[in-house]
Amino acid sequence: MEQAETAQLKAELSKHGIFTTTLEDIYNWGRKNSVWPLTFGLACCAIEMIATTMARYDLARFGAEVFRASPRQADLIIVSGTVTKKMAPQVVRLYNQMPEPKYVIAMGACAISGGPFRDGYNVLRGIDRYIPVDVHIPGCPPRPEALIDAFMTLQKKISEQHLAGEKRPRHLDAELPSEFPVPAYGEHGLEPSENAEVWNPLKIIQ
Amino acid sequence: MVFTSNPWPPIVALLVGGFLFAIAPLGLAKVWAIKFSPAKPGIQKNATYECGLKSEGDAWVQFKASYYLYAIIFLIFDVEAIFLLPFAVAFTGLTVGACVAMLIFILLLLEGLVWACQKGVLTWD
Numbered sequence: 001m002e003q004a005e006t007a008q009l010k011a012e013l014s015k016h017g018i019f020t021t022t023l024e025d026i027y028n029w030g031r032k033n034s035v036w037p038l039t040f041g042l043a044c045c046a047i048e049m050i051a052t053t054m055a056r057y058d059l060a061r062f063g064a065e066v067f068r069a070s071p072r073q074a075d076l077i078i079v080s081g082t083v084t085k086k087m088a089p090q091v092v093r094l095y096n097q098m099p100e101p102k103y104v105i106a107m108g109a110c111a112i113s114g115g116p117f118r119d120g121y122n123v124l125r126g127i128d129r130y131i132p133v134d135v136h137i138p139g140c141p142p143r144p145e146a147l148i149d150a151f152m153t154l155q156k157k158i159s160e161q162h163l164a165g166e167k168r169p170r171h172l173d174a175e176l177p178s179e180f181p182v183p184a185y186g187e188h189g190l191e192p193s194e195n196a197e198v199w200n201p202l203k204i205i206q
Numbered sequence: 207m208v209f210t211s212n213p214w215p216p217i218v219a220l221l222v223g224g225f226l227f228a229i230a231p232l233g234l235a236k237v238w239a240i241k242f243s244p245a246k247p248g249i250q251k252n253a254t255y256e257c258g259l260k261s262e263g264d265a266w267v268q269f270k271a272s273y274y275l276y277a278i279i280f281l282i283f284d285v286e287a288i289f290l291l292p293f294a295v296a297f298t299g300l301t302v303g304a305c306v307a308m309l310i311f312i313l314l315l316l317e318g319l320v321w322a323c324q325k326g327v328l329t330w331d
Binding site: 070090091094098100172174179182 | 243246258
């Protein structure tokens with residue numbers, strides 16, 4: 001059945017008080033409301049992340065109050081702050097140790113591009129060079145509302161994922177990797193300087 | 207009476223029900239994993255040590271036993287201090303016998319300290 005036709009039938013049935021759903025919807029509904037982030041803060045953004053979890057902003061409303069101290073139990077890594085070249089291998093390794101499905105929020109200017117410290121000799125210019133980032137939030141640091149917005153964006157992304165087919169997410173595709181190469185701290189910074197499979201910056205055509 | 211005939215069938219039914227209650231979610235999860243979600247093990251994912259840092263060396267290292275003696279001596283003199291405080295407070299009102307008894311107690315512990323010192327427990331290397 002066509003997708004539009006299905007939606008129409010669903011709407012028609014709901015008018016008569018009959019609620020219909022799919023296995024995919026239930027699966028995604030369960031997943032998006034129980035995203036457990038990793039207890040992992042890097043810099044000042046982490047303070048905003050902590051504030052987000054506390055009573056005033058209350059991330060618990062979205063089912064994400066359980067910050068796990070172990071990557072084994074976490075679904076989401078919030079890269080909150082400047083990633084130094086010394087810290088980058090550890091971030092990637094922690095991401096690798098998380099079970100599938102796993103998501104990444106790059107929080108703040110530093111995590112997405114290096115931010116004000118971009119030209120620093122020891123600053124990584126964005127964590128998306130090594131791990132696939134799902135949501136980027138700009139800001140220095142972003143307010144808790146921005147993190148909540150990023151979280152809701154991630155929830156929307158999760159709820160739109162398909163169980164099967166070509167467009168299914170990475171964790172359901174046996175071909176795609178769950179671990180990414182950990183960079184090593186070499187003589188001139190990190191080696192390799194980026195993971196070409198993950199990092200697809202916009203090309204500047206002159 | 208209904209239950210006088212045979213009391214076992216309800217119990218067996220409960221047992222089977224309870225077993226299924228425990229097994230069914232696990233089975234469902236397994237079926238789900240086979241149908242949709244492939245297992246993706248990896249070296250780092252399966253590593254024992256769950257930390258960003260690489261584990262260095264072996265966990266089966268032996269800690270120095272000398273610390274054990276050091277801690278025991280600390281404990282003994284810690285307890286002694288608890289006895290010494292009321293002794294000092296009540297000192298003026300004590301009989302000679304009580305003072306001698308306390309002195310013997312302190313000397314005994316002091317002897318232990320001298321023994322430990324000679325044994326080289328207090329020198330840290």
